[in-house]
Amino acid sequence: MSTIVFDKERVSELRKQKIQHPWRKRPRKFTFSVALAVLLPAAVAAGLLFGTDIPDPLVMILVYLPLQLVAAALAAIVSKGKHGIADSIIYVFAIGGSVFSLVILLSLIFTLFVNGLKAFSTQFLFQNNVYISPSTPLDYGGVGHAILGTLLIVGISMLVAIPIGVATAIYVTEVRGRAVPYVRFFVQAMSGVPSVVAGLFILTVLILTGALSTSALAGGLAYAILMLPTVARTAEEVLRLIPEDLRTGALALGSTRARTVMKVVLPAAKTGIVTAIVLGMARVIGETAPLLLVTGYSDSTVLNPVSSPISALPTYIFANVDQPYPNAVTRAWGAALVLIILVGILFVIARILGRGKVK
Amino acid sequence: MTVTDPVFRDLHSAATSHRGDRIFNRTVTALAFTALLVLAGISIFLGAQAVPVLAELGPSYLTTTAWDLTSTPPDVGIWGMLYGSVLLAVIGLLIAVPAGLLLAVFMVFMAPPKISKALTSLVDLMAAIPSVIIGLWAFYVLTGPAVEWQQLLNEYLGWIPIFQNTSGNFLGTPFIAGFVLAIMMIPIITSISREVLSHTPPELINASEALGCSLWTMLRYVALPYGRGGIVGGIMLGLGRALGETIAIFFVLKIVFEVNWYNIIESGGGSVASLIVSKFGEANAGFETQLLLAAGFFLFLLTLIVNVIANLIVSRTGRMQR
């Protein structure tokens, strides 16, 4: 072999080469066998599901699944040889597992909208439940009082949990005291406290001792226990992303540590902190168990946060679920739809803010 | 001129010697210990309620299964509930671990990036659905088909003890409750597994590709061993959530005061958390409330242990990976 030098005259010819992805070309027998492996078991299963009386789950598990596995394995052997079998089987199971989860989620959301919308009307959103019995027609009454109650209770919990949660994050990322590992450990442990236990705690400390009656304040404090770890952990992650230069820069200008945190670090992390707060709200807004223990129940609109029982969306749903009256159940679905819409709004806000943070 | 000894200067305190800073530091530090305060508070206050219960009933509170306050001494205990909570969680895990793990594998190694992203959002959404709504759905939508599945299980696999059902009542079974728990655990297990698997170092994936791996062998020998710790931690976190779940279980499980050891499609089971909610409304202010608070204390201990272990596993693998 001798030395070969690049032939410059070929450049114009090479420039005509088209972009190609040779690996995307599938041999026909591959496309054909995969199509067959997908369609055939599905067709057999559909035939049995609609054509016979064999119970659906039996068809799926005893006919469709084995047939699909065998078909996938055969397709793999045809196109890739024996070593493709394991892959084809894991594909079947992975897609099957994903479809299983998705079907549940879609069923949940679908039934929620179908049943919830039956209850929906302006008055459902703005009226309260006074003089409404479980059998009252859906033209009367609503969850206005429960929406207000939820907002009031979540608002109170925010007043408590946000300062403490953000302060915890500041301690971990800004003050960086000796106890950082312990503080993080406790916050993590706290995030695992079951909501019913948070309710029991407030119940024992404040209500059984007579310090407080069942009220929005008690509910807000129970929610705060659940909200605090979420706020603290998310805020900590956000503050970690603030570049160190910003802090040293401010300190070099003669700023005190406190002022650096308050005027430089926190404003820089503003959207992130708001995301943390929003996620904290989404975490607690549907919690039911603590409210059952500490807020009581009320059919009327309550604005007094300290001394009177109050309803929120979750407790309203809870009270209406197993009533033997269809209208009450429809009201529960309606309230559930309102609740999931509130959660959805919070998540969309968090997503939008999160996107801004990346830019 | 006097010569002074060199003085040890604490640079840290020097840096924060400004008065405003001292106040700021102390406030923040004090607030940071709220988490500890709450945990300690729960232990102390709920523990204090458990003391008279244990004094009155002794360890039998944890080992008997009954709720009869009329007899003297009261015949009361939460063993069936504790066992029930664990049984439900195990049923949930048996469904949620394969489903969640497979979903994560699909998202990381199989799905095109766009679908994977959409699925991530859906999983986040699933995690955010309040348990009261899942309970509502389970009560009105899931129980119908679930009863049919259980009847089939009983009909064809009834000779296996766990699928026995003598009462003919397929409502309020541990199976349904466990299935509901699985729905809540799937998003937790999926999102943590996805996170861990997507951090499999690209050079290891490269190496296995160059050695002619298939997807299955790459998962089996590279990705899953690498992510094992994180995945186990995620499963434990899901378990912690399952043990503490209250409302959804309350809707679908018939609480009975006998131990349902393994008849998972037989009506009736136990759950500490649901017991508290179901008995709370009718409880008298005295001893019965204390019984429920004591149950809450033991539930707290159980979930605390599970969560601490889970977090230790997750953070240790996190460190290993960095």
Place this chain on the structure above:
Amino acid sequence: MSTAEFDQSVETLEPSMSGRSPALPIQLTARDISVWFGKRKVLEGVNIDFPKNTVTALIGPSGCGKSTFIRTLNRLHELIPGAALAGEVLYEGKDIYSPDIDPTHIRLNIGMVFQKPNPFPSMSIRGNVLSGLKLSGMKRSNHDDIVEETLTAAGLWNEVKDRLGAHAGELSGGQAQRLVIARALAVQPHVLLMDEPCSALDPASTLKIEETIRELSKDITVIIVTHNMQQAVRVSDYTAFFLAAENEPGHVVEQGPTTDIFSNPRDQRTLDYVNGRFG
């Protein structure tokens, strides 16, 4: 003997034009290989023949597409999102990109060693050597022999023979890289691609790996990307010099026997590069 086969055997017998060595059978051929990432063309019209059981060095400054090129030779290139390719790679006369070829089969015949040593941290030394068999589902008997043979070939046997069960993470960078070479050899490839295998290593380890490469080329074809020109001179029989002008795709400026490229280059840019005037 058919005419085609006859022609081929005549071709292989014909002495090369330089007359220095008899022409060797060609094992791997790149024909008009051009590579894109997204819309950007990074490599253009690469034509190289890799004769059987020789060492070919690919040299050139950073960013001229050497590493990209080497990844097209065993179909690892296609795993990068946005990657595209034109041209053909012929392995023993067959296009490895033709649709009926299984990429796994290609990657087993054409092994690869990467820049950064990447042993599997969760496996033992022995497990790493045998990992290729597990991952590809290949069946070979007497694993102990394979472990000893390949570790010896990679020049690591004496250092690790007493601790084959130890975790691969305990090895030094140089040892890990030789372990990775042993791992690649255990599946018995016919070609070994090496992407700057010594760039992360100390001189002593580099020397060992160079010895290993020379040893290996008795049985297999080695293609090595290197930044180190002395290394190219020391280990390779043939050299191809890659270069990319600014905002232009890279191409092979000059290729041929290593001695010619370094002592008697025909292109001014090659001369400048091998004499260290740029790059």
